[in-house]
Each structure stands twice: as C-alpha cells, then as structure tokens.
Amino acid sequence: MKETDIKFLESAFKKYYFEQFDLIRVPERTSEREFGYQKFNSGMTRHISVKDDKELHLMLMQNVPSDVYCSNAYYTFPNLPMNEKDWKEADLIFDIDAKDLNLSCRANHTLSICNDCNEISNNSEKCLKCNSTKLEKKSLPCKNCIDASKTEVLKLSEILTNDFSINEDDIQVYFSGNEGFHIYVYNTQFQQSGSRERSELVDYIMFNGAIPEKFGMKKFKPNRNSFPDFSESGWRGRFSKYVYGSKSKRSKVISELLSNGYSSFQKTLDDVSENIGSKIDPNVTMDIHRIFRLPGSINSKSGLTKIHCKDLAKFDAYADSSFLSDDTVEVLANCPIEFKLKNKKIGPYHNEKVSVPTFAAVYMMCKKLATIA
Amino acid sequence: MLSLGQDEIAKYPFLADAGQYLKDKGFTLEQFGTDPDLKELITKAYERIQVAADGKIYKSDLIGDQVSKEAALPREVFSFLLAIVLLKLSGMHTLIKRFALAEARRAEKYLEKDLANISDESKKQLAIRVIDDLFSVQIEKLDDYFVIPVSDYLKHSINFHEREWKLINRHVENGQVFLTPHETVRLIRKELGTYINAKIVNAKTPTMIPGFEDSVNKLVMLSKKFSTFTVTTGEYPPCIKHAIDILEKGENLPHSGRFMLATFLLSKGQSVQQIAPLFKNAPDYNERVTLYQLNHLAGTSGSGTQYSCPSCEKLKTQSLCFATSECEGIITPLQFGKKRK
8 A cells, every 4th residue: 555545544543543532442351351453554463451441542542553453352461472361261253244145246346456457347357457366356335235244143143042042232233344243242151162162153053064863854764743843942943934934834845855855955954054044254253362353443444433233223334334534535546336435425436536525535545446646 | 079879889980989999898909919709800800991992881790770789889899990900000001091981981871871760869860960070061950851051062062073963953942952861971971081081090000919910911912902003195185175276276265274274284294485385376475474374373483382273173164174075084184094004
C-alpha cells in the first residue's frame, strides 16, 4: 500500500478511536487476556497485556493499528511467550463467514486483483491482462450474503440453546466488520475444553461424520422402528424434520430410505449436512490460543466496525457498522461494481478521479480498489 | 480410598494396596516362592499374564460376580499381585502394557454388570463411585441410561477413532450425553488401562525372589514375540499430495493446509530451506514471512516448541482429508505407508 494511502487510513482510524472509544468493549477479566495488533504494511505484534480501558485507549492512540485483537482465552501471564502463559480457560467462539457459504451471488460481487500487474477484473480464474494466476479476491457487500450468514447464526444458536442448554443471554453476536458474524458464548461447560474436544463440538454443530445406524438405518436387517420421530430432540429430530418434510410424509419417506439402502442413506446424511448443519469456520472454534478481532475495533478489510448486534433480525450490516466521517475526499477509484454503504449507493468507477465520503473512500482503499488522488 | 468388600477386591484387585493386602492375609512374597501349595499361584499369575499377552481376558474363578468357593477369593487377588511382581522382575514394558489393558477389560466387565444391576442398588453405587474416584467422571442415572456432561464425555471420547463415538452420533440433551452401562464403561477403558499401567510402573521392583526365576525367564522369552519392525513405502499420503498439488497450481492453500504440509515435511526430516520453495507459487507468497513461519513450526525460532502434524481426525474437520483405501487404520498422515513386518 502506498505511503499516502496509509497516512490517510491511519488518520481516519485514529479519529474513530478517539471519538468512538465508547464503542470498544474491553472484555471482562481484561488483565487475563492477550492483546495484539497489526499496523498497515507490517506484521503482527502480540503477547500484549492490557490492564483497563485507559491502557487500551492509549495503545490505540499511540500505535493507530489497522486491526486489533484480543484472546478468547484467559491466562495467568498473557504477556509471556505462548508456552509460559499458563492457559486457564477460553470462551467458546464461532466465526460464520459468507465466503464459506457457497452462495451463488458471490460471483456477481467478487473482484480479482492481479498480484503481478494490479489489473482489476470481475471474478475470474486468471488475470485477463497478463494471464497470471496469482489473484487476490475482494468481495463487496451484498445483502444476500449477510442474510445467509444470519441464517447460519440462527441455526447455531438453536443448537446451542436446545442441545447444550446454553442460556440465550450468554450468546453474543457481532458483525465481523466484513462479511460475516462472530459469536461469543460465555459461562458454558466447555470453558476448559481443549482443542480436540472443541473440534468434536464443531463436527456436531456442522453435522459432520454422522453414521446411518444412529439415524435409523441399520446395516443388517434394517427396520422402520429405529427411524427417528418427527418430534424428537437434537439431531435426530432436526434430521427427520428436514428429510420427512412433514409428519404425514414420515412413513412414505422411510419406505423410500429403506428401499434405497444403507450406502445411499450414508450419502443422504452427508448431503443434508450442507443444509441442516451450521456452517461455522472450524479453525476458529478449535483454536484455544487465538486472538480474535476486538469488539468495537475497525476491520481493515473494509473500514467497518466489528459491532454488537442487539437485534440480529433488524441488523443492517452496511448501514449500522460504518462510523467514519461523511467529509468528502478525492480518490482515484477503480471499482467496477456498485455497492451501498450508510444507505448510499456508490460506484461503479472505472479508473476515474471521484469525490466520495471518507467512509466510502476508506472502504475502497481497504479493498485495494482506490488510492488517494 | 474406597472401602471395599472381599468380592469387590477380587473384581477390582488394582484398587487394593498390595503390600497391605499381603500383610493382612499374613503372607510374605518369599513364602510364595518356597511353599509348594502357594507356588501354584505363581504359575497362575504367569498364566494370567500369558492370557493377557494373547489379547484375551483372564477367566477368573468367579462365577458371575459370585465367589465359587471361599478360597478362590484371595487366590484371585494373589494371582494379580504376583503377576505384577513377575512383570516388574522381568522388566518387559510391552507385557506390562498388554497386561494392564487386559486387566482393564476384565474389570470393565464387572463394572458394566454392576452398573446394570437393578436388584442391588449398592453394587451400582459402588461402580458409580469407582468411576468418579478414579477418573473424576460424574455419571448420573436417568431412566435406563447414564448421563454425563458433554464436556466430560468429550475428554474421553476424543481418544476413540470409531465414528460411533463422535458426539454427532450420540443422544445429546440438556448438555448431557446419554450412555448405556456398556458404553459408560467402555468410555473409560483407556483411562482404566492407564491407571493400572501406572500402578504397575510405579510399583517398587523387588530383588529376585527364590522360586520366581523360572516364570520370570519365561516372561522374557514371551515378550520377544511382540517386538515388531516397520517399513515405509516413502509415498506421501493423499492429503499431502493434494496440498502440494494446490500449491503447484498456484491456487490458495488455507493456513491450516500450509500448517499440515509444513509440519508433515518437517517430521519427515526435511529442512526449512527444502520446504520453503514449495510455497513460492502461493498467491500471497512472501519469502521472509514463509521462512519465519517455517522456523517457528520447526521450533528453531520463537518459543522453541516443535509443532507436530495434525491428526487425520483434525484434518477431516478442516476439510483437508482426501482419504483413500490405503489410509485405512492410520490416525495421522505420518503413519501412511508404514507396514508392520
């Protein structure tokens, strides 16, 4: 990134951190957490401990980071190297990202930036100018992506509250600041669970690895009695609701399943996981030493804020998460797709000098689609 | 410690304090080597180990969980204690492991029977308490099932590779997993084996006792049967081949895939300098960052921790597994192509 662009972004971020500090939630038990940050064009600084709000504020103002992170884990010595930190426990965290949902809309709002010649083109496998395959993909906001991500969040909370008796108040949902949601779950029996245990939890939530026997289909002498009932709890219930469709169809569907046989049933299980499992990012939940984007901080992939969604249904990601100024600024924009931020339509621009509000300039610059003119 | 009745000690002899038990019964180890009547028990102890070494469960003189005759009870316990003495004198670790596992499976049978006992509440309570005391697993009875918190279940189930133990294939309700008596006991088999193994390993090794030599020598001979040699084909497993493929095509391999590839190759003895060029085609390749991260994984920089290659199970969750029939029976990519001879 160019020096002038970095300067501009840093001053916009600094202004935000100065004026909106109340949006930044210092997590509970602050002094037991590990913090970290990144600056534009440089690597990660981590293993930092922070005492309170004031110290965090100071760190943000002094360093003007592009991204700020905080551990979901609690340590005795958060500022020591990893193997000396003395890990105590970690909150359960989940990441749901629109890019993992195989949505058909993706092709329409994804751009490819060539790493070799900087050419920007609509989503493609090769650079249209120099044929290089080293492409960086950038996706612009889309309502469909956010709505589909919300559906995954709802599936996840349904499993957490119903199967694991987790209190709804202990589940907190944040917009990630780019294309998805971060979910924190507090006060669960899993606080001290390790990575392998959490990985099993991931497979449970994603409906991975189910075997026919547990869902009614026996390998030898299969019979109708072992198939789940419509009203059963847990996965057997969710599976039957999805596969039978309605109570009255149960009998007919079971006959079909039986006649298709065991290996076809295994395939049904694998196929339905795509629909009934919640599509969380397994790596995030499995990682018990992760530093995760700090709530209230800016995501440098977009310039938008990672913000708490009090009412997920009403939450409008690209209107409710932009807190940068409306002052206009002149940029050289190469953004061939139109997008909407703070209820304002912006673009498309084809390699042209334009005056746009700061929040839109930052958005495009973060996506490498504009530079300061 | 639990206070145990006579037939409990026969069922779960590893719970007894060996030295104390002999003293209470008025015996010394030397007597077993010299007294012709007692010497029979050394043969019995040897047989108990031999059965275990063959992967079978020792059939005791107990019928059901009743004592067949009064005298059989102490003999049950003695043969167990003497087996430990023989194992310690022989110093053969493969035999100790096999013995511990077989004894765990023997105890498992009794625990299961006790848990399922509907007529005798005290037997059931004892089994529940044994499980709680030894392994801190709190189980509760709920109708026909035993329930345990999901987090406790996972601590144990992650050691199993059969898919039926995956949480997704369990009845989960209110944060608890429902298990039959058989499954409850099976869940702690490994810990039971580890517990018995640790008890034997930590027991003091006595000096050779006259009359024990023959059986000890026979054990040393027996253990030779179990030494194995392995050979490798040297071929990479499909997950690694796939990752290399992706990189060669210049496509993006996720962080988790790069981690797998690097740790795999490091474990196979390749150096950071040999591995780094593989990542050259990655869309976001940066030599400095790549070398830094490889050195970190190798443990040559940073905390000095050497990272190991993820298990097959973990790779499955990360969608990095592309198993073929040749992968059968392995639990980490590193085992691919290894064959026992």
